[in-house]
Amino acid sequence: MSSLAKIERDWLAAPEAAPRAVSLCCVCSELISEGESYWDTAAGDVCCDCLDGMTAAAFLEDVCCEKINIATKD
Numbered sequence: 090m091s092s093l094a095k096i097e098r099d100w101l102a103a104p105e106a107a108p109r110a111v112s113l114c115c116v117c118s119e120l121i122s123e124g125e126s127y128w129d130t131a132a133g134d135v136c137c138d139c140l141d142g143m144t145a146a147a148f149l150e151d152v153c154c155e156k157i158n159i160a161t162k163d
């Protein structure tokens with residue numbers, strides 16, 4: 090095969106299939122695609138980008154739906 094024919098064949102080849110979406114991140118609503126890492130939490134699936142950027146307080150509030158408390162004395 091001539092190099093020109095090879096270039097033409099590669100040029101015309103179908104693009105690689107887009108990764109299949111498996112789930113949605115419940116925080117940012119971005120697709121979680123096949124092969125990606127994610128966290129399966131009580132609130133739903135969370136992508137690693139969201140979790141990596143979260144403080145523990147944000148995680149408790151956004152994912153675990155916990156509310157911060159103010160200490161009071163009865």
Ligand SMILES: [Zn+2]
Binds near residue numbers: 115116118135137140
């Ligand atoms: Zn996310």
